[in-house]
Amino acid sequence: MTRIRRLLPLLLLLPLAACAATSPFEGRWRLDKARSTALDGWTAWDLVIQSAGSLVSLRHDMEWRSSRHSATNTIDTTQPVTLESFFRVEQRHMALYPAKGGRTTARAAWLDAGRTLRVEADTPIEISQGQANMRLYLEYRLVEGDQALVLIELHSTRSQPLVYRFTRVTETK
Amino acid sequence: MRRLLSLLAFSLVLLAAGRAETAARSAFVMRWDLDWQVAGGLPEKVLLLSLQGLANRTAPQLYVVHPPEFQWEITAPLFSFYERKHGVKFTELKTADEALTKFAGAAKGYVVWDPAIPATMNVALTIAGLEDALVVTPALIPLTEKHGLKPIDDLRGRYTGQSDAQIYSDAVARYWSRCSRDSIMLLGGHAGAVRQPAVADWGIRQKMFFHDLSANPKHPEELALAQRLLGELHPGATVFGWHSYAKDTEEQWTTLLSGYGLKMEGLHNLPNLSFNCQFTFTPGFKFTNTPHVARDAKLTADKKVYLSFVQSDSIGIGVWTKPGRGKLPFAWQVTMNWTKFSPAALEYFHESATPNDYFIGGLSGPGYMYPNHIPADRFPGLMKEARELMAVLDEHILEIMDNSAADGNVGNADLTKETVDRYYAAFPDVIGFINGYGPARTRDLRDTRPMISYDYYIDPRRPRAEVAADLNELIALNATRPYFLLVHVRESNDVNSLIEVVKQLDGPVEVVPLDVFLKLAASNQTYTTRYQDPADPKHFHGYK
Numbered sequence: 054m055t056r057i058r059r060l061l062p063l064l065l066l067l068p069l070a071a072c073a074a075t076s077p078f079e080g081r082w083r084l085d086k087a088r089s090t091a092l093d094g095w096t097a098w099d100l101v102i103q104s105a106g107s108l109v110s111l112r113h114d115m116e117w118r119s120s121r122h123s124a125t126n127t128i129d130t131t132q133p134v135t136l137e138s139f140f141r142v143e144q145r146h147m148a149l150y151p152a153k154g155g156r157t158t159a160r161a162a163w164l165d166a167g168r169t170l171r172v173e174a175d176t177p178i179e180i181s182q183g184q185a186n187m188r189l190y191l192e193y194r195l196v197e198g199d200q201a202l203v204l205i206e207l208h209s210t211r212s213q214p215l216v217y218r219f220t221r222v223t224e225t226k
Numbered sequence: 227m228r229r230l231l232s233l234l235a236f237s238l239v240l241l242a243a244g245r246a247e248t249a250a251r252s253a254f255v256m257r258w259d260l261d262w263q264v265a266g267g268l269p270e271k272v273l274l275l276s277l278q279g280l281a282n283r284t285a286p287q288l289y290v291v292h293p294p295e296f297q298w299e300i301t302a303p304l305f306s307f308y309e310r311k312h313g314v315k316f317t318e319l320k321t322a323d324e325a326l327t328k329f330a331g332a333a334k335g336y337v338v339w340d341p342a343i344p345a346t347m348n349v350a351l352t353i354a355g356l357e358d359a360l361v362v363t364p365a366l367i368p369l370t371e372k373h374g375l376k377p378i379d380d381l382r383g384r385y386t387g388q389s390d391a392q393i394y395s396d397a398v399a400r401y402w403s404r405c406s407r408d409s410i411m412l413l414g415g416h417a418g419a420v421r422q423p424a425v426a427d428w429g430i431r432q433k434m435f436f437h438d439l440s441a442n443p444k445h446p447e448e449l450a451l452a453q454r455l456l457g458e459l460h461p462g463a464t465v466f467g468w469h470s471y472a473k474d475t476e477e478q479w480t481t482l483l484s485g486y487g488l489k490m491e492g493l494h495n496l497p498n499l500s501f502n503c504q505f506t507f508t509p510g511f512k513f514t515n516t517p518h519v520a521r522d523a524k525l526t527a528d529k530k531v532y533l534s535f536v537q538s539d540s541i542g543i544g545v546w547t548k549p550g551r552g553k554l555p556f557a558w559q560v561t562m563n564w565t566k567f568s569p570a571a572l573e574y575f576h577e578s579a580t581p582n583d584y585f586i587g588g589l590s591g592p593g594y595m596y597p598n599h600i601p602a603d604r605f606p607g608l609m610k611e612a613r614e615l616m617a618v619l620d621e622h623i624l625e626i627m628d629n630s631a632a633d634g635n636v637g638n639a640d641l642t643k644e645t646v647d648r649y650y651a652a653f654p655d656v657i658g659f660i661n662g663y664g665p666a667r668t669r670d671l672r673d674t675r676p677m678i679s680y681d682y683y684i685d686p687r688r689p690r691a692e693v694a695a696d697l698n699e700l701i702a703l704n705a706t707r708p709y710f711l712l713v714h715v716r717e718s719n720d721v722n723s724l725i726e727v728v729k730q731l732d733g734p735v736e737v738v739p740l741d742v743f744l745k746l747a748a749s750n751q752t753y754t755t756r757y758q759d760p761a762d763p764k765h766f767h768g769y770k
Contacts, residue, residue: 091692093685094636094664120633120765145636146683147696148665149703153761178703181669181681181710181753185703210702213695 077199078102078109078170082219085201089217094145100202100219102193107131109161109170113140128161128172135159139176141189152177152184168195185210253501254328255305255316257291262422264341269363270322272339272347272423273370276354276361277325279430280332282500288329289316289501292424298497299547300571307574311508326373335378336360336370345393346381347423348413348436352401353379355430391447394437398451405435407460412479414438414470415494425467428499428567434466441482442474443769449482453769456486462608464563464593468494480596481630481768487604489593491563502568511573515585515620518555518739521657524674527746529707530734533697534743535724536660536680538588538625539717550721552580554728557740559588559625562615572619584739586660587616588625596628597645598758599768609652616656623740624653626661626677631764635664635683635716638765640758646670646677658744660712669753676747680714690723694730701732710747 084098092098097116102109112125124140139157143149155177162171170193178187188209196203199221206215256274261267274290281288289308292301308314319325337359339350350361359378362370367377385393411429413436416422429436439452456465465488469479480490519525537545538559545551546558564572579585590597592611600608616624626649631638639662641649649659650672659677661668666679681700684693700711715724728737738746747753 091687091689093688093692093696117636118634144696146664146685146688147700148667148679148681149700150667153759179667180700180703181667181679182704182706183754185705187703208699211695211699213691 076104076167077195078193078202079104081222082202083222085218085220090215092142092144092217093147095142098142098217099222100204111172113142115142117145126159126172128159130161130163130170133158133160136174139174141174141176141187148181150179152179155179155184164192165194169193251313252315252317253287253289253308254319254325255289255291256319256325258293260293260295262416262420264344264419264421268421269341269366272351272361272363272426273366274322274325275423275426276351276359276430277329277333278498279355279427279500280358280360281329282427282504283332283431286314286501286504288319288325290424290497292497296497297422297493297495298424300574301497303547303578304498304502304571304574307570308505311573311577312505312570322369323372326369330360330370330373330375332358333360333375334358335376336362336367337378338362338364338367338380338382340364340382340385343381343385343388343393344417344421345390345438346385347421348411348438349385349393349397349401350379350381351411351413351423351426351430351436352397352405352434355433356401356404389447390439391445391451394439394448394451397437398435398455402435402455402458404433406433407458407463408432409434409464409466410455410459411436412438412465412467412469413494414473415468417470417472422495424495424497425493425499427501428466428496428503431500431503438470438473440473441469441478445473448473449769452482456483456488459486459488461487461604462489462592462611464489464491466491466496466499468492475634477629477632477634477766480594481599481766484596484599484630485601485769487601487608489563489591489595489608491561491567491593499567502570503566505570507569507573513572513576513585513618513620515622516579516581516583517622518584518742519745521622523745525742525745525749527708527710527750528734530736531701531707531709531711531731532743532746533711533713533728533731533735533737534740535713535715535737536586536625536740537715537717537719538627538663545715545717545719545721546575546578548720550725552582553721553725555582555584555737555739556715556721557584557586557623560585560619560621561589561594562587562612562619562621563593565615565618582739584741585619585621586623586625586740587612587619587621588627590626590628594627596630597626597649598628598642599630602648605648606652609649613653622655622657623744624649624656624659626659627663628661629663630768631758631762631766632664633765635685637664638758638762639664639666639679640668640756640762643757646757649677650675657741658748660740660744663714667756668758669756671748671751671755674745674748676744676751678710678712678744678747678753680712682711683714684716684719684724686716686719690727691730694727697727698730698732701735706752708746708750708752710743710753712743
């Protein structure tokens, strides 16, 4: 955690253009709603990926009507991290909320010769009966050509996967 | 005793309203299309709405049937109801010319509005109510003059280059002193190329001030004027219509009016109130809900999932007439104010109810309002009115909604503890309360009265497989049994599809009527007690 705090400013300052040379994951990706699981309670979702060393930041730029919300999860591909405000792209028509004061443990790793980023998280959720834990398994997979990204999300509490497809946002888009 | 006297007084009001019904057994009907384009069918419809408001001033004479695709789907079924239950013999008027031939005598002249300056329509509608005028665009002047009508006022040029705040300020100076203080018309809704002011007849009949002032703090001049007008209404007055889709949000306007202890009665396109208000319940009719459990019964919940569906948004714009109703237990939120404005509509819903249809009161009180913002000194009086309406309608559950801090149907829809305390004090005899629109997390149980918020909101566009997966995930996370899963069914959801969703749910799940649901929830509090937490995110913080 201390290491993340130390490196975070560096990560934030890292120009996207510079990152693009290091990893095809990096950059801004926009949800292709037509080819994704229906997103409920959000009208748009951009995923902004940056990395510095073993740290990877996943920024979620979310929209709902005129509202804008941005939240970043920074994970480490070499060791588990504890996040005090883990952002989960929830289905907002379900009464599930990040547990107040809850801490999320997240683990991450590069797979498939760096073409897949795996993130696992245990996150506390406020439910109507109190609090429960949700285990998340996420794979961010680059699609052939590196212009599309697929996120497959599994919940320990949901039988069906959520599959989101993103397309790379170029500067002209 | 006081309660009995109040009920008696209320019944006398209904009887008085019913006098017009016996005097008018013949009426006229028009069948409209869906063309509300400002550059198309709107001007003629506005003319006819002003005619309807004037023609219906003293007796119910003109009714409009809208196509089934119109947001208020009940106009055709209610037309048949008037024929069948009230013996009204309708004669159809096919054109504006025919309507003017019949009713031009109800008007003293006409007022001209300028479609290039949208606010002039509302100013003209205000004038129409005060001066018994028809509202026309320049193109419709020849038609009205053909029927012998002369100009009363002409707004062309008067407001050129002025902002809405300036236009309405001028209108307030000219007309507000003569307008009703019991109600006001917020005629917003659709804006731009299409407008749907179908509630205008009612505002003209009742001599209301028409406007579409913004409640958005980004428009401080309009907001200040709106606040002035609301502050000058009588206590408990009603704001009819709807906010402008181009200026502000439903949450902003409802928050604003709630702060004055006023009631909202939507929408901007609610049709035929000038006709409907003059009928009462048919002789001998009395509301009797369909209880599924005795009021004093004590039930014990089993170790399973109990699911209950609620349809709000007032039943008139819901799925009442769509196939499938009756196959699942459904609670229907009744806009209780219709007891005053559209009793025949309520009787129509009641007579066509199936044993699975259960009516509940709402929304938050005797009209649509956000209770976190109702002034403390206005709350008891408003809720007394709500109790009286619920008694007439045989309703024993109150639905509460406060989206003042929400962002549409997501976000913070919770009640403060102070608000919850007030409801428990004001409604000692209810079976319980439900809360929310989107999901919320206000929950309580005091004596036998639970307060349960929606755990899920079904967006009509959400694929049914995902709805089933969402519900199963809630069931998996809320692992203690019994689990009480309250589901809000948004208008236009199809009941048949919900039957298929229920078949896909995991575990022992029982769909129960809402009264049974709350009785069971009173037996075993497996849900937390929770109120709005000041630390919870708020999309909008209100005006104070």
